[in-house]
Amino acid sequence: MLATLMIAGINIVQAQDAKPEDTEVYTPVPKVVSTPELTIAPPSDAIILFDGKNLDQWVMTDDRSKPAAWTVANKVFTVNKKSGNIETKESFGNYQLHLEWRVPANITGKGQGRGNSGLFLASIGKGDAGYELQILDSYKNDTYTNGQAASIYKQFVPLANPTRKPGEWNSYDVIWTAPTFNDDKTVKTPARVTVLFNGVLVQDNTTLLGPTQYIGAPAYRQAHGPAPIKLQSHGDPSEPLSFRNIWIRNL
Numbered sequence: 114m115l116a117t118l119m120i121a122g123i124n125i126v127q128a129q130d131a132k133p134e135d136t137e138v139y140t141p142v143p144k145v146v147s148t149p150e151l152t153i154a155p156p157s158d159a160i161i162l163f164d165g166k167n168l169d170q171w172v173m174t175d176d177r178s179k180p181a182a183w184t185v186a187n188k189v190f191t192v193n194k195k196s197g198n199i200e201t202k203e204s205f206g207n208y209q210l211h212l213e214w215r216v217p218a219n220i221t222g223k224g225q226g227r228g229n230s231g232l233f234l235a236s237i238g239k240g241d242a243g244y245e246l247q248i249l250d251s252y253k254n255d256t257y258t259n260g261q262a263a264s265i266y267k268q269f270v271p272l273a274n275p276t277r278k279p280g281e282w283n284s285y286d287v288i289w290t291a292p293t294f295n296d297d298k299t300v301k302t303p304a305r306v307t308v309l310f311n312g313v314l315v316q317d318n319t320t321l322l323g324p325t326q327y328i329g330a331p332a333y334r335q336a337h338g339p340a341p342i343k344l345q346s347h348g349d350p351s352e353p354l355s356f357r358n359i360w361i362r363n364l
Contacts, residue, residue: 131328131329132328133327133328135328135329136259136267136326136328136329136330137257137259137260137267138257138258138259138270139257139258140258141258141270142258143258143261143270143271143272143273143274143315144273144274145273145274145275146273146274146275146313147275148275148277148311148312148313150277150281150282150284150311151284151311151312152213152282152284152358153211153284153286153358154358155211155358155360156360156362158362159360159361159362160203160360160361160362160363161359161360162201162342162359162360162361163190163356163357163358163359165188165189165357165358166185166188167185168180168181168183168185168190168199170201170202170203171183171199171200171201171202172199172200172201172202173196173197173198173199173200174197174198174199174200174236174239174240174341174343175197175198175239175240177200177202181199182196182197182199183196183199183346188357189215189355189356189357190355190356190357191353191354191355191356192230192344192346192347192353192354192355193346193353194346194347194353195346196346197346198233198236198240198241198343198344198345198346199343199344199346200233200236200341200342200343200344201341201342201343202341203341204338204339204340204341205235205289205291205339205340205341205342205361205363206291206338206339206363206364207289207290207291207363207364208287208288208289208361208362208363208364209286209287209288209289209361209362209364210234210285210286210287210289210342210359210360210361210362211284211285211286211287211358211359211360211361212232212284212285212287212356212358212359213282213283213284213285213356213357213358213359214230214248214282214283214284214285214354214355214356215280215281215282215283215354215355215356215357216228216250216279216280216354217279217280217353217355218279218280219279219280220250220279223254223255224254224255224256225249225256225260227249227250227254228248228249228250228279228354229248229249229345229347230248230249230344230345230346230347230354231245231246231247231248231266231325231343231344231345231347232245232246232247232248232285232287232342232343232344232345233245233246233325233342233343233344233345234246234287234289234304234306234342235289235291235304235337235340235341235342236340236341236342236343237324237335237337237340241325241327241345242324242325243324243325243340243343244265244304244306244321244324244325245265245266245325245345246263246264246265246266246285246287246306246308246316247260247261247262247263247264247265247266248262248345248354249261249262250262250276250279251263251274251276252276252277252278252279258270258271261274262274262276262283262310263285263308263310263315263316265306265316265319265321265325266325267325267326267327267331268321268322268325268331269316269319269321271308271310271315271316272313272314272315272316272317273310273313273314273315275310275311275312275313275315276310276311277311282357283310283311284309284310284311284312285308285309285310286308286309286312287306287307287308287309288306288307288308288364289304289305289306290302290304290305290306291304291339291340292304292321292333292337294333294336294337298335298336299336300333303320303321303322303323303333304320304321305318305319305320305321306318306319306321307319342361344356
Protein backbone atom coordinates (compact mmCIF):
# COMPACT_ATOMS: atom_id res chain seq x y z
CA MET A 114 0.00 0.00 0.00
CA LEU A 115 2.80 2.40 0.91
CA ALA A 116 4.57 1.71 -2.36
CA THR A 117 1.35 2.52 -4.21
CA LEU A 118 1.02 5.76 -2.30
CA MET A 119 4.59 6.73 -3.05
CA ILE A 120 4.09 6.01 -6.74
CA ALA A 121 0.96 8.13 -6.66
CA GLY A 122 2.95 10.86 -4.95
CA ILE A 123 5.61 10.72 -7.64
CA ASN A 124 2.94 11.18 -10.29
CA ILE A 125 1.38 14.07 -8.41
CA VAL A 126 4.56 16.01 -7.91
CA GLN A 127 5.19 16.32 -11.62
CA ALA A 128 2.47 18.97 -11.64
CA GLN A 129 3.52 22.58 -11.31
CA ASP A 130 1.08 23.14 -8.45
CA ALA A 131 2.69 20.54 -6.16
CA LYS A 132 2.02 21.03 -2.45
CA PRO A 133 3.55 19.56 0.74
CA GLU A 134 0.29 17.70 1.38
CA ASP A 135 0.74 15.67 -1.80
CA THR A 136 3.36 13.47 -0.16
CA GLU A 137 1.74 13.10 3.28
CA VAL A 138 0.62 9.54 4.15
CA TYR A 139 -1.93 8.85 6.92
CA THR A 140 -2.32 5.06 6.76
CA PRO A 141 -1.27 2.56 7.91
CA VAL A 142 -0.97 3.86 11.47
CA PRO A 143 1.94 2.19 13.31
CA LYS A 144 1.04 0.17 16.40
CA VAL A 145 1.79 1.90 19.70
CA VAL A 146 4.11 -0.14 21.95
CA SER A 147 5.47 0.56 25.43
CA THR A 148 9.17 0.45 26.22
CA PRO A 149 11.43 1.23 29.18
CA GLU A 150 14.12 3.88 28.94
CA LEU A 151 17.12 2.57 27.02
CA THR A 152 20.59 4.05 27.20
CA ILE A 153 23.72 2.38 25.80
CA ALA A 154 27.21 3.38 26.83
CA PRO A 155 29.66 3.83 23.94
CA PRO A 156 31.80 0.80 23.06
CA SER A 157 35.57 1.08 23.15
CA ASP A 158 35.95 1.84 19.43
CA ALA A 159 33.25 4.53 19.30
CA ILE A 160 33.80 8.16 18.38
CA ILE A 161 32.11 10.28 21.05
CA LEU A 162 30.04 13.03 19.40
CA PHE A 163 28.66 14.37 22.67
CA ASP A 164 29.98 13.47 26.11
CA GLY A 165 27.87 15.86 28.18
CA LYS A 166 30.52 18.57 28.33
CA ASN A 167 30.68 20.53 25.07
CA LEU A 168 29.84 20.65 21.37
CA ASP A 169 33.44 20.56 20.17
CA GLN A 170 32.55 17.89 17.59
CA TRP A 171 29.85 20.07 15.98
CA VAL A 172 29.65 23.19 13.79
CA MET A 173 26.91 25.33 12.28
CA THR A 174 25.56 23.83 9.05
CA ASP A 175 25.17 27.08 7.12
CA ASP A 176 28.67 28.28 8.09
CA ARG A 177 30.98 25.45 9.04
CA SER A 178 33.62 27.90 10.22
CA LYS A 179 31.40 28.69 13.22
CA PRO A 180 31.13 26.47 16.32
CA ALA A 181 27.75 24.95 17.15
CA ALA A 182 25.66 27.55 18.99
CA TRP A 183 23.22 25.26 20.79
CA THR A 184 23.06 25.31 24.61
CA VAL A 185 24.94 22.83 26.82
CA ALA A 186 23.86 22.45 30.47
CA ASN A 187 23.43 19.61 32.96
CA LYS A 188 25.13 17.10 30.63
CA VAL A 189 22.65 17.62 27.76
CA PHE A 190 22.42 20.07 24.89
CA THR A 191 19.33 21.85 23.68
CA VAL A 192 18.19 23.17 20.31
CA ASN A 193 18.73 26.88 19.78
CA LYS A 194 15.73 27.77 17.64
CA LYS A 195 17.31 31.01 16.40
CA SER A 196 20.74 29.77 15.38
CA GLY A 197 20.03 27.13 12.72
CA ASN A 198 21.07 23.51 12.18
CA ILE A 199 24.26 21.96 13.49
CA GLU A 200 26.32 19.10 12.06
CA THR A 201 29.40 17.07 12.87
CA LYS A 202 32.86 18.33 11.98
CA GLU A 203 33.73 14.87 10.71
CA SER A 204 32.15 13.17 7.70
CA PHE A 205 31.05 9.54 7.75
CA GLY A 206 30.27 6.79 5.26
CA ASN A 207 28.74 3.60 6.67
CA TYR A 208 28.22 3.70 10.42
CA GLN A 209 26.44 2.65 13.60
CA LEU A 210 25.02 5.61 15.55
CA HIS A 211 23.44 5.95 18.98
CA LEU A 212 21.57 9.12 19.96
CA GLU A 213 19.17 10.00 22.79
CA TRP A 214 16.59 12.79 22.66
CA ARG A 215 13.85 14.22 24.86
CA VAL A 216 10.99 16.69 24.56
CA PRO A 217 10.05 18.70 27.67
CA ALA A 218 7.33 17.40 29.98
CA ASN A 219 5.40 20.65 29.47
CA ILE A 220 5.58 20.61 25.68
CA THR A 221 2.75 22.31 23.78
CA GLY A 222 1.59 22.31 20.17
CA LYS A 223 0.32 19.50 18.00
CA GLY A 224 1.11 17.62 14.82
CA GLN A 225 4.34 18.71 13.19
CA GLY A 226 4.53 21.68 15.57
CA ARG A 227 5.25 19.53 18.62
CA GLY A 228 8.90 18.84 19.36
CA ASN A 229 9.96 18.79 15.72
CA SER A 230 13.58 18.20 14.80
CA GLY A 231 15.40 15.82 12.51
CA LEU A 232 18.43 13.57 12.48
CA PHE A 233 19.95 13.89 9.01
CA LEU A 234 21.84 10.67 8.44
CA ALA A 235 23.97 12.39 5.81
CA SER A 236 24.02 16.16 5.42
CA ILE A 237 24.66 17.03 1.77
CA GLY A 238 24.12 20.78 1.79
CA LYS A 239 23.04 23.79 3.77
CA GLY A 240 19.66 24.04 5.45
CA ASP A 241 17.62 20.83 5.47
CA ALA A 242 19.40 19.06 2.61
CA GLY A 243 20.09 15.40 3.30
CA TYR A 244 18.44 12.16 4.43
CA GLU A 245 16.14 12.80 7.40
CA LEU A 246 15.14 10.43 10.17
CA GLN A 247 12.30 12.36 11.80
CA ILE A 248 12.40 13.45 15.43
CA LEU A 249 8.98 14.44 16.79
CA ASP A 250 6.86 14.03 19.88
CA SER A 251 4.66 11.20 18.60
CA TYR A 252 3.22 10.30 22.00
CA LYS A 253 -0.56 10.67 21.50
CA ASN A 254 0.12 13.25 18.81
CA ASP A 255 -1.59 12.68 15.47
CA THR A 256 0.12 13.66 12.23
CA TYR A 257 0.83 12.10 8.86
CA THR A 258 2.48 8.76 9.51
CA ASN A 259 5.42 9.28 7.17
CA GLY A 260 6.21 12.36 9.25
CA GLN A 261 5.99 10.90 12.76
CA ALA A 262 8.95 9.96 14.96
CA ALA A 263 11.32 7.44 13.32
CA SER A 264 9.83 7.86 9.87
CA ILE A 265 12.17 8.35 6.95
CA TYR A 266 10.59 11.73 6.46
CA LYS A 267 8.05 11.86 3.62
CA GLN A 268 9.21 8.39 2.49
CA PHE A 269 8.67 5.48 4.89
CA VAL A 270 6.36 5.00 7.87
CA PRO A 271 7.94 3.38 10.96
CA LEU A 272 6.92 -0.21 11.72
CA ALA A 273 5.79 0.73 15.26
CA ASN A 274 5.40 3.74 17.55
CA PRO A 275 7.36 3.24 20.79
CA THR A 276 7.60 6.97 21.59
CA ARG A 277 7.91 7.60 25.32
CA LYS A 278 5.83 10.33 26.93
CA PRO A 279 7.11 13.94 27.12
CA GLY A 280 9.83 14.45 29.70
CA GLU A 281 11.24 10.94 29.20
CA TRP A 282 14.27 10.03 27.10
CA ASN A 283 14.01 8.30 23.72
CA SER A 284 16.85 6.56 21.88
CA TYR A 285 17.70 5.90 18.24
CA ASP A 286 20.14 3.21 17.19
CA VAL A 287 20.93 3.51 13.51
CA ILE A 288 22.80 1.34 11.02
CA TRP A 289 23.45 3.51 7.96
CA THR A 290 24.68 2.24 4.62
CA ALA A 291 25.60 5.23 2.50
CA PRO A 292 24.65 5.42 -1.17
CA THR A 293 27.31 4.91 -3.82
CA PHE A 294 27.52 6.46 -7.27
CA ASN A 295 28.94 5.53 -10.65
CA ASP A 296 31.55 7.64 -12.42
CA ASP A 297 28.79 9.37 -14.38
CA LYS A 298 27.16 10.34 -11.01
CA THR A 299 24.20 8.01 -11.43
CA VAL A 300 23.21 5.86 -8.45
CA LYS A 301 25.17 2.63 -8.12
CA THR A 302 23.60 1.49 -4.82
CA PRO A 303 20.93 3.49 -2.94
CA ALA A 304 21.16 4.36 0.74
CA ARG A 305 19.80 1.85 3.26
CA VAL A 306 19.00 2.25 6.94
CA THR A 307 18.00 0.11 9.90
CA VAL A 308 16.62 1.92 12.97
CA LEU A 309 15.79 0.72 16.46
CA PHE A 310 13.65 3.23 18.35
CA ASN A 311 13.77 2.64 22.12
CA GLY A 312 14.98 -0.86 21.28
CA VAL A 313 12.12 -1.58 18.85
CA LEU A 314 12.82 -2.25 15.16
CA VAL A 315 11.08 0.50 13.17
CA GLN A 316 13.08 0.61 9.91
CA ASP A 317 14.31 -2.75 8.62
CA ASN A 318 17.12 -2.30 6.10
CA THR A 319 14.93 0.28 4.37
CA THR A 320 16.07 1.39 0.92
CA LEU A 321 15.78 5.15 0.57
CA LEU A 322 14.32 6.73 -2.55
CA GLY A 323 16.72 9.65 -2.25
CA PRO A 324 17.38 12.62 0.04
CA THR A 325 14.45 14.20 1.86
CA GLN A 326 12.06 16.39 -0.12
CA TYR A 327 9.44 18.51 1.69
CA ILE A 328 7.60 19.16 -1.56
CA GLY A 329 7.78 16.61 -4.34
CA ALA A 330 9.15 13.13 -4.75
CA PRO A 331 12.56 12.13 -3.37
CA ALA A 332 15.26 11.26 -5.89
CA TYR A 333 19.04 11.04 -6.06
CA ARG A 334 19.88 14.32 -7.77
CA GLN A 335 23.56 14.66 -6.83
CA ALA A 336 26.43 12.30 -6.20
CA HIS A 337 28.29 12.60 -2.90
CA GLY A 338 30.72 10.76 -0.68
CA PRO A 339 31.01 10.63 3.12
CA ALA A 340 28.99 13.37 4.78
CA PRO A 341 28.44 14.99 8.18
CA ILE A 342 25.53 14.04 10.44
CA LYS A 343 23.12 16.90 11.06
CA LEU A 344 20.59 17.90 13.72
CA GLN A 345 17.75 20.20 12.74
CA SER A 346 16.60 23.40 14.40
CA HIS A 347 13.03 23.31 13.11
CA GLY A 348 11.97 26.57 14.74
CA ASP A 349 8.50 25.46 15.85
CA PRO A 350 7.00 27.34 18.81
CA SER A 351 6.95 24.40 21.24
CA GLU A 352 9.67 23.99 23.83
CA PRO A 353 12.97 22.83 22.30
CA LEU A 354 14.38 19.32 22.34
CA SER A 355 17.39 18.11 24.26
CA PHE A 356 20.02 15.52 23.31
CA ARG A 357 22.57 13.39 25.16
CA ASN A 358 24.88 10.35 24.78
CA ILE A 359 25.69 10.53 21.07
CA TRP A 360 28.35 8.19 19.70
CA ILE A 361 29.21 6.59 16.38
CA ARG A 362 31.20 3.64 15.03
CA ASN A 363 32.55 3.54 11.50
CA LEU A 364 31.59 0.36 9.65
